[in-house]
Amino acid sequence: MDSVRTAAEPVVRRSYGGPGATGEPAIALRGVVKRFGDLTAVDGLDLEVPAGICLGLLGPNGAGKSTTMRILTAQAVADAGVVEVLGYPVPRRSKHARAEMGVVPQQDNLDEELTARENLEVFAHLYRVPRERRRAAVDDALALAHLTERQLTRVRDLSGGMRRRLLIARGLVHKPRLVLLDEPTVGLDPQVRSELWGLIDGLRAGGTTVLMSTHYIEEAERLADDCALMSRGSIVARGAPAALVAEHAGERVMEHYGPPHRLAEIEGLARAAGLPTRRTGPSVSILRAERMPPSLADELGPDGVSRAANLEDVFVVLTGEKVE
């Protein structure tokens, strides 16, 4: 997959002396507020994404992830705050930013009447890929999405996974410096998902900055250099996945199963010992189990299951919500 990308030269000329070279962030949001009527979707958001990294944006439904992405393309205009994308102030100079940025939206918005190839051709035009490189750019994007064989199929006749791949290819047809991926792997089978992970990883390896929102913790753990946890419109935690886990969930987690009254009892005991807990369906998880006093361990008995803490624990502890 990535061989296709690295083999071809960039379609849109890279701007040397840009963020990559100066260490200037690819995205900088400061104090960004976005309201829809009475609802504050983004609430004083500060977010900086250094050039060249993959940042995983995690957060429960309605946290404001998609709204943030729309602010970055100036399809939503912030009510307050400062927005800079690739060094361009947005929305004032957002057209420049959009020219060097690829967007893969959460909601499929391919043109169903057109073929896979036509969809890419239209966007190669819209992204101003120079005429002499257009055909190669479309071919590369098709290869990237493994759709070369299906390029003449109308989008409405493609499978859901193929459409998703085409959507991603469309956002990459001009070889952007920055890619916004809004839940890129929703609804894909495990095989295609891991292929896409390869692709996203390849992008990052090639120096492209990636901002990716996801609900799949595993996806973030595997791909993201850095994660930002968003809740109610602002960032509640930020750091490398391992560091976030260590900071907010500790090293080990003990999971106990039992009837509801027993779970409630365990929760009480753990809280009394100063350990955070969370419910996971039929069990209760005690975080920072490595710090569990021996007396509590005795009281809880031997039937707990010990496992390593993960990002999902952090997510639930910080946002108070469940993930998939």
Added chain:
Amino acid sequence: MSTAQAGTARTGAAAPAGMPLRRFELAALRGTWRHEFALFKRFWRTSSFAALLEPTFMMLAFGYGFGSLVSMIGEYRYLEFIGTGMVGTAALFTSAFPGMFNPYIRRVFQHTYDAMLATPLDVHELVTGEVVWLAGKSSIYSCAPVVVAMAFGLDPSPGMLVIPLIVFVTALGFALFGMWTSTVVPSINSFDYVITGVVTPTFLVAGTFFPVDTLPGWVHIAAQANPLLHCVELVRHAVFGFRPLADLGHFAALLAFAALMWVIAVRGMRRRLIG
């Protein structure tokens, strides 16, 4: 921080060679045309069929139907009168209808505009690109009635060559009008109000089938505000002889209509597309 300067310094390098990004760019319009062209390649048969045959049928029906009762209207033979008048009807139908429905469907059902606006394309360019395409198509389709009339004995004249231009400006205005209504209607069914309440009277009281001065005085005066009337007058003069002063007025009215519609269509689309 020197972000502003850095941004400025970078502009030239960031855009593809020879394409500085300005507020209004032909390259952006070309992107929308590429989209339209791809769709047109797929649907040209159906869209051309309706656009060409509908005015032709209407013309033949009226021509033969009324033509047997009315032989002359003023100085014109009836077939010549409606053959030129129907150009206006064709211009209206081939611009206002797609102007209403395409943008509504693309915005609300297909989310095509959302996708396009994530590229270096701004709302005013999207609007302009789409209506220029529609008006261009309309200016070709709308010649059909004149061609039919010529088959029935209308003499060719050099003035006929400007008909596409007259139609283009008229169609721009009506396509933009349609696009503006697409940002106002609460659902696609509400277009019925627009069609019955606006499009039908516009097409009836434009001097297409009968001269407006046969109408009661106040209707006659109100009809002067109908852009289609100016289009029909201009087309007749193009075929049978220009009247320079009046025709400049008609053309100015069409331009003013298109300009006004552009402003409100862009505003409406921006309100709907940029959150």
